[in-house]
Amino acid sequence: MTKKYLQPDVTVDVVLFMIEDGDLKVLLVEREHGPYEGMRALPGGYLHEGETTRIAADRVLHNKAGVDNVYIEQLYTFDTPGRDPRGPNFSISYVALVPSPLPIGESDDVQKPEWFSTKKLSKLAFDHQEIIDYAIERLRGKLEYTTIGFNALPKLFTLSQLQQVYEVILDKTLDKRNFRKKMDQLKMIKETKHVLSGMRQRPAKMYSLLAKPGTIKNF
Amino acid sequence: MTKKYLQPDVTVDVVLFMIEDGDLKVLLVEREHGPYEGMRALPGGYLHEGETTRIAADRVLHNKAGVDNVYIEQLYTFDTPGRDPRGPNFSISYVALVPSPLPIGESDDVQKPEWFSTKKLSKLAFDHQEIIDYAIERLRGKLEYTTIGFNALPKLFTLSQLQQVYEVILDKTLDKRNFRKKMDQLKMIKETKHVLSGMRQRPAKMYSLLAKPGTIKNF
C-alpha cells in the first residue's frame, strides 16, 4: 500500500484586486500574531475540514472583504522551502477581481482589511509580494484574450470606465478612438438605454457585456 | 492562535508530453494497487518529507521516464471533492515536455510506463483525463507566446521538425512558407553548419534556438 508521508500545512491566500482612482489596488490585512506580526499580508487562512480550496477562498473573501459571488480563479501553489518560518507550508493562491465602487460596506474584521495601491507597497509578510506580482501578470495576460476585465466594473459601465480598466491593468495609455473601434468590432458589449449623468460634462452612454466567455485581442 | 485543521493528502502528478509520429503523446503508468487498479494513470505519488512539489515532480520524471533536466512547470492544483475515493486529496500537477527522440532508455519500473497518443485514450484513473486536457490547453496557449515548443526538440533541429511541433500541438496544419517567414523575422533561431542527411531526400539545414525567454506571436 501507499505509505503516508509528511503532509505540509495547507493555507489559502487570496489576491483581491479592485480599480480605484486610476490605480490597481489590492486588499491586505494586518497580521495579528505569529511570524511577521504587525506586517501587511494577503487575506487567507487554513483550510477547514471538508473544504475545497475554492470554498476556502470564497470564505476568505466573504469574511475579509464582505463580498460574495465575485470573479475568482486559482493562481498558483507556492511551496518554496522556508516560505513560512513555522514549517513546511503550501499556499494555494487565488486571484479575484471586484467591481469598483464596491457595493459592500466596511469590514469590522480584527485584521483591518485595507486597500493598497499595487504600485507602492511596503514590505509584506511571507512571499506575498511575489504572489501579488504573479497575480498581476496573470491578470494582464488574461485581459488580452478573455473578458476578465469586465469583472472590475458594475453591470452597466461607460466606455471610458472600460478603457480605464484596460489602461490601469496594462499600465499604459490607450487611444480612445482605437479602443472604441475595437470594442465595436468585437461585438461583446451592447449599448443600453441608460446614461451616466450628473458629472458636470456630457453624459456618457452606458453599456453591458454580452457574451460571457469572449475573446479579445491586442490592446 | 491559528488552529490546525484537517490536512488533505498531497500528491504530485506529472503530465509528460512528447511528440512522436506526428502525434502528441503522454506518458502513463499502470496502477498496481488501490483504487483504479489495473487502469492507466499519470505518473505521480506522495510527497516525501522535506520535498517541494517541484522536486517531487523531478523525482517522478526521473523514476518513471528516466529523464532529468527537462522542461517542467506547475499546472494546477486539483482538489475536487471525491477525486480520490480514499479521502480528501490534492493533486498538484505539473506539465513537462521532452525532446523526441528520447535520449534515454527504457524504464524497468513495475508500473510499466508507456507512451499513449492523447487522441485516443481509454478511461483513466481518478480525474487524470481532465488534468491531461488542461495540460494540453496550457501547452497550446503557451506555444503562441513563448518558446515552450522548442523543448519538444533536440538542440539542433530542422524547420520541418519545428513546424511539426507547432502543427501537432495546435492540431492544425500550417503553411510552410508562412511558417518559415515568421520564424525568420522573429530572429529566435539561427542556422548552424549542420545538416540532417541520410533520409532519401534533400538534406535539411539544422537550426538552434537563440534567445531563451522569447516571444512568439500568432501561429
Add this chain to the structure above:
DNA sequence: ACAAAAGTGTTCGATATACACCCATGT
C-alpha cells in the same frame, strides 16, 4: 528516372496605429 521532402516570393485583405476636433452637460 523517380520519389520525397527541402527550399523559396508575391499578392491581397485584415488589423493595428497614429492623429484632432466638435458635442453636451454642469457650473
Add this chain to the structure above:
DNA sequence: ACATGGGTGTATATCGAACACTTTTGT
C-alpha cells in the same frame, strides 16, 4: 462662457493568409 470629459473618421503601416514550383538527395 467656460471647463470637462464624451464622442467621432481617415490614412498608413504592419501582419496574416493564400497560393505552386524548383532543388537536392537516396534509391
